[in-house]
């Protein structure tokens with residue numbers, strides 16, 4: 626009986642630890658951001674915004690013309706805020722965007738002073754625990770806090786941002802006076818594209834809802850796999866306060882999506 630139980634635990638552990646996509650060390654992903662900043666000095670910068678609970682450097686890749694222009698309209702892209710939901714997408718996005726930065730659509734976007742902020746791994750401690758199959762927190766940060774419930778809840782006036790990973794990022798965006806217009810927060814792997822509305826005290830006017838649904842339908846046409854579209858609480862079937870997309874929508878009126886990729 627005991628052996629059977631142990632086998633179940635071990636097999637469960639191995640399944641939880643089998644990585645689909647390649648998962649490079651966090652330090653390697655950070656080094657890539659530094660190389661990109663070196664290779665594209667006119668438009669790419671690696672900006673540090675503090676240290677994680679376990680002391681890892683937190684950094685964002687900013688793609689924008691330097692020095693910054695007056696327009697601060699910004700796109701924010703987050704990956705692995707749940708450390709075990711790494712998709713191997715956001716850490717490649719910066720590389721790809723910079724490789725096509727000579728194309729008119731992106732050149733024009735940057736010439737107008739708009740900015741793109743990319744955080745490949747928003748929860749590095751959880752990511753490293755997941756990547757190395759350690760017993761520490763994987764979804765949460767090293768303080769066992771779910772970072773995607775740690776954003777200020779603007780509709781109730783509740784202040785959160787209690788963790789260095791969330792507080793540092795928001796302070797950086799505020800320092801830069803970024804006016805966030807679009808957010809994409811990558812998760813895995815429920816197969817959904819969710820817009821703000823993570824709890825019942827959240828209100829979104831119909832016009833904004835329509836806007837999100839229209840864009841989501843367009844994205845659905847190009848995203849791989851079958852995905853569900855809806856507000857966050859109906860997609861995951863539970864409610865939650867302090868979700869990043871709710872925060873960005875209410876703070877900046879940004880079009881905000883949580884993408885639950887398909888593995």
Ligand SMILES: [Zn+2]
Nearest residue numbers: 707710812813
């Ligand atoms: Zn998640």
